[in-house]
Amino acid sequence: xxxxxxxxxxxxxxxxxxxxxxxxxxxxxxxxxxxxxxxxxxxxxxxxxxxxxxxxxxxxxxxxxxxxxxxxxxxxxxxxxxxxxxxxxxxxxxxxxxxxxxxxxxxxxxxxxxxxxxxxxxxxxxxxxxxxxxxxxxxxxxxxxxxxxxxxxxxxxxxxxxxxxxxxxxxxxxxxxxxxxxxxxxxxxxxxxxxxxxxxxxxxxxxxxxxxxxxxxxxxxxxxxxxxxxxxxxxxxxxxxxxxxxxxxxxxxxxxxxxxxxxxxxxxxxxxxxxxxxxxxxxxxxxxxxxxxxxxxxxxxxxxxxxxxxxxxxxxxx
Numbered sequence: 001x002x003x004x005x006x007x008x009x010x011x012x013x014x015x016x017x018x019x020x021x022x023x024x025x026x027x028x029x030x031x032x033x034x035x036x037x038x039x040x041x042x043x044x045x046x047x048x049x050x051x052x053x054x055x056x057x058x059x060x061x062x063x064x065x066x067x068x069x070x071x072x073x074x075x076x077x078x079x080x081x082x083x084x085x086x087x088x089x090x091x092x093x094x095x096x097x098x099x100x101x102x103x104x105x106x107x108x109x110x111x112x113x114x115x116x117x118x119x120x121x122x123x124x125x126x127x128x129x130x131x132x133x134x135x136x137x138x139x140x141x142x143x144x145x146x147x148x149x150x151x152x153x154x155x156x157x158x159x160x161x162x163x164x165x166x167x168x169x170x171x172x173x174x175x176x177x178x179x180x181x182x183x184x185x186x187x188x189x190x191x192x193x194x195x196x197x198x199x200x201x202x203x204x205x206x207x208x209x210x211x212x213x214x215x216x217x218x219x220x221x222x223x224x225x226x227x228x229x230x231x232x233x234x235x236x237x238x239x240x241x242x243x244x245x246x247x248x249x250x251x252x253x254x255x256x257x258x259x260x261x262x263x264x265x266x267x268x269x270x271x272x273x274x275x276x277x278x279x280x281x282x283x284x285x286x287x288x289x290x291x292x293x294x295x296x297x298x299x300x301x302x303x304x305x306x307x308x309x310x311x312x313x314x315x316x317x318x
Contacts (some may be wrong), residue, residue, distance in 0.1 A: 001295035008087045009107055010072075012037070014052055016082035026107040027088065030065065043065055052076070061086065070097050154200055155207035158221035164231050166219040167282040170233060176275045178235035180245060181209065184226035184252070185266040185301045198258045202265060202301045205256045213248055229289070238273050238306055245269045245304035253302060268296040269304035 001022050004011055018037045034040035043049050045062035053078040055061060063072045074088035087114070090097040097103060124313035150162035158166070172175045184206060191199040203226060210220045210228055219231040235241050252267035270293030272285050280288070292307040297304065 010088045012086040014083045056084050059192040152222040155204050155222050157207045160223045163221035166231055178232040178241040179272040179289050181269050181270040181293045182228040187226040190263045201258050202256055202263050209251050241271055241273050266302035269299050271306040
C-alpha cells in the first residue's frame with residue numbers, strides 16, 4: 001500500500017463493504033473522517049452502483065465530493081480480497097480542486113500531467129493579468145491624451161477642437177441650443193500695462209467665471225487669444241439666452257486682482273439661438289455669433305447682441 005500511495009496519491013482502497021481502509025496522501029486529506037465511500041462521495045457513474053463489485057465492473061468512475069461538490073474521475077480494480085483499489089483524478093476540474101483543497105505539486109503523481117496543466121494555467125493567468133494591466137494603462141494614456149488634445153493648456157477649459165466636436169454633436173442632434181461668443185474688452189491694455197503674466201491671470205480668471213456661470217452639460221472653450229465660446233444645450237428661448245448673457249456681462253465687468261493691481265476688463269458677447277431646423281452647420285453658426293459679437297463692439301462694448309433667428313437662416317444682428 002505504501003508503494004501504491006507513492007504511485008497514486010489520490011488512491012483509495014475499499015474493503016468488500018465499501019469501507020475506506022487505506023488512502024493515498026492526497027485523498028487522505030480530502031476524505032478525512034469519512035469511513036465509507038458513500039459517506040465521502042456521491043457515485044454518479046456507474047449510476048446506482050451500491051457495491052464494490054459494481055464499481056469494479058464499470059469501465060470508468062465519476063464521483064462527486066459531498067462536502068464541496070469537487071468532481072473526480074477514475075477507475076476501480078479488484079484487490080483480490082473482495083475489496084477494490086480506486087485510482088482517482090480531478091480531470092478538467094483540477095484547477096478548481098487545487099484552489100479548494102490547497103493542493104501542491106506533491107499531491108500529484110510524478111507522471112501526472114496535471115502539474116504541467118497547472119503551470120500552463122498559471123502562466124496564462126499571469127499573461128492575461130499583465131495584458132489587462134497593460135491595456136488599462138494604454139486606455140488611461142489614450143484618455144489623458146484625448147483630454148489634453150481637447151483642453152486649453154492655460155485655462156484648463158476646452159479648446160477649439162473640443163468646441164467643434166461638441167457643436168457638431170448639437171447640430172446633428174437637431175435640438176434647440178444657444179451659442180455665446182465672448183471677446184474680452186480692454187484685455188490688450190492689461191497686457192501692455194502689467195505684462196503677459198497678468199494677461200494670463202486675467203484669461204484664467206475669465207475662464208473660471210465662465211465655467212462657474214454654466215451648468216453641467218454646457219461647453220466652455222477658449223478658441224484663441226481672449227476669445228471664448230459657450231454652448232448651452234436646451235436653452236428654451238431667446239429671453240433665457242439673453243439672461244445668461246446679461247449675467248456674464250456683469251460678472252466680466254468685476255475687477256480682477258493681480259498682486260497689488262486691479263485689472264479691469266469687460267466682455268462683448270454675440271449670441272445665437274438655434275432650434276436645429278434651419279440647416280445651419282457649425283461654421284455658419286459661429287460666423288453668425290461672430291457678426292453679432294462685432295455688432296456688440298460697435299454698439300459700445302460690454303454688452304450682448306443676439307443674432308437673427310438661425311432657424312430662418314438669418315445671420316444679421318438683432
